[in-house]
Amino acid sequence: MSVILVVDDDAPTREALATGLKKLGHEIYLAGTGAAALDEVRHHPVDLAIIDLKLPDMEGTELFGALRILRPEAIAIMISGAATVDEAVSALKRGIYDFVTKDFRMGDLRKVVSKALETQQLLVENQRLREALKDRGPTGRIIGRGPAILKVLHLISQVAPMKSTALIEGESGVGKELIAEAIHYQSPRRPKPLVKINCGALPEGLIESELFGHEKGSFTGAIQQRKGRFELADGGTIFLDEISEIPPATQVKLLRVLQEGEFERVGGTQTLKADVRVIAATNRDLEEEVAAGRFRKDLFYRLNVIHLVIPPLRDRVEDIPLLALHFLDKFCLENDRRPMGFRPEVMEALKSYYWPGNIRELQNVVERAVALCASNMVEFEDLPDEIRRHSPADDKIVLPVGSSMDEIERQAILQTLRKTGGDKELAARLLGIGLATLYRRLKEMELKDVPPEES
Ligand SMILES: Nc1ncnc2c1ncn2[C@@H]1O[C@H](COP(=O)(O)OP(=O)(O)OP(=O)(O)O)[C@@H](O)[C@H]1O
Ligand SMILES: [Mg+2]
Structure with missing residues (x-):
């Protein structure tokens, strides 16, 4: 009441x-x-x-x-x-x-x-x-209350004070970088730099000089001496993203830094030292890469001292409402709009989707919904097609009691056709009527054709 x-x-x-x-x-x-x-x-x-x-x-x-x-x-x-x-x-x-x-x-x-x-x-x-x-504690930017993320948060607070190398494994968009940041900012290395490098985004020939620097004239284009990321991160943390993409020759050198803390610039003879904590991330199964001979076993063990596995979003459904609201508030604030809410069927759809792009995808979906939403509630229609298609709500036809038989029939035909992507034969079979009858009904309804769902 x-x-x-x-x-x-x-x-x-x-x-x-x-x-x-x-x-x-x-x-x-x-x-x-x-x-x-x-x-x-x-x-x-x-x-x-x-x-x-x-x-x-x-x-x-x-x-x-x-x-x-x-x-x-x-x-x-x-x-x-x-x-x-x-x-x-x-x-x-x-x-x-x-x-x-x-x-x-x-x-x-x-x-x-x-x-x-x-x-x-x-x-x-x-x-x-x-x-x-609101009351989110030290790992403030990491949202989630489910057992899976709590376990990760606990592990972060345990390993942050140490220098041990950490390997973060998880699908694309699960928050690996965010977690690396949390480890660094909770560690005593916090005042020193956190240097990030995406090993997958650099051409093979450049990775080494990016990591360790180069001397003037060591290769064409090396017009000046340059410091590498390990030197720049001295006293701090280095985040090696997409570690599986490091070529074999560089893997050897990386192993040496991890073991001895020593390296040379490309083309240099002087041995340099750097005190750096290494956090690596991968969205591949690194053990599989080792088994396939693409990644050095000794390097894998050296990296894998602390192993953090971040479960995909679909395995932590309990966090979806919190994350969705967090992003909703964020985008409303950024766009100067009143805080909105989600209709129940929207939340249901978000919870039952399988999120191949994980949290990054959820963030994008909410941003788009805020842009499309005309009222102060996010409606089912504000969700992208791929989510609506997978939602149980999309399989239901909801009509007010008292609707005319014509309207009920019209909706049944329309929605079924939408679900079959415009395939009339399949729709007729699902509706239990002949194809000719379906055509006749469509004509009576003055629907020449029903647009197929865009994909
Ligand atoms: N638990 C979380 N709480 C709040 N925001 C999160 C959380 N996890 C991830 N995010 C946000 O989702 C986005 C993707 O996260 P991040 O870049 O850390 O993922 P990733 O695992 O490194 O992805 P990729 O493998 O594609 O590099 C970022 O904007 C990040 O801030
Ligand atoms: Mg990343």
Whole structure:
């Protein structure tokens, strides 16, 4: 049961609203002025306010502003005599949930109210999750509460103080770099540099000189002496990303730095020393690379002193809502928008998707949704195709009770065709009708063709 406040200066309207809404089984309070409304808000935990746009003592939107301060989790529906599109749009922009005109039908209003209350419950739930995001401790930027990520966080705090080499293994986008950063910034090496190098992004001939530097004239193009990353990282940490891509000759030299802390610049004779902690990352199974003879076994053991395996996002579904909300808040803030929420079917879809691109992909999906989303809730339609297609929600046809048979049939045909990607034979078979019948129905419905899903 929720608490609804109806604010309208016209007594008959107020009473009519109260009578109509009582059927939903909620607690209802009435007010005729803004001041009286605020008094009610102070005394009752209002979840939803239905506010007349023009009140005798203040504008409806002013009352909404005050309501927001007193009850941040409450939401509002505005009523107005003759709403212009402009008024409606500006109301929605202020965070008002919906807008109805005075000539509403009770049945419609009840639907809007039910939907609004569902949204309000979600906002409360989202708020609870956001609170959980707040107290995040030392590894602050790493979001997640599930057992898998907690284990990783625990390991980070254990290994950070040591100098031991760490190998981070995990699929693309699971957060390997973020975890390397966490290790460095929790270690005593924090004031010294964290130097990153992506071994997969450098041509074979350049890796060595990038890592160890080169002397002037050591190869064509080496017009000056240059320090390598190991020298630059002295006292700090070096992050070797995509370690499996290091060519065999460089693997030998890397092993020597790890064992002796010594190396020479390319073309140089002087032996240099550097005190560097090495963190390596790979999205391949390095043991498999060793078995296949592509990666040195001794180097593998030297790197693998501390082994961190970051599970893919699909194996830590419990973290998806937290991460999704974290990114939602981030992009809303960046784009100067009010914090939004996710509809339940959106969260379900996010939780059941298999996330081949892991957290990076989730981040992109949320960013895109924020850009597309027109209201203050992310809708199923704001998700990209590949996620909607995999969602259980996409397999259902939801129609209001009381829809005409024509409409039910039309939706059944349309949605089935969408699911089959426009394949009419398959759709007819699924619908249990002949192909000729399907064509006839489509023609009757004046749907010449149904656009296939874009992929
Ligand atoms: N637990 C997490 N909490 C918050 N943000 C995260 C988390 N894990 C990853 N991210 C974010 O996801 C994105 C991808 O993470 P990161 O670059 O660390 O992944 P990666 O494993 O190094 O990927 P790749 O293998 O593609 O290099 C980054 O923007 C990172 O900040
Ligand atoms: Mg990375």
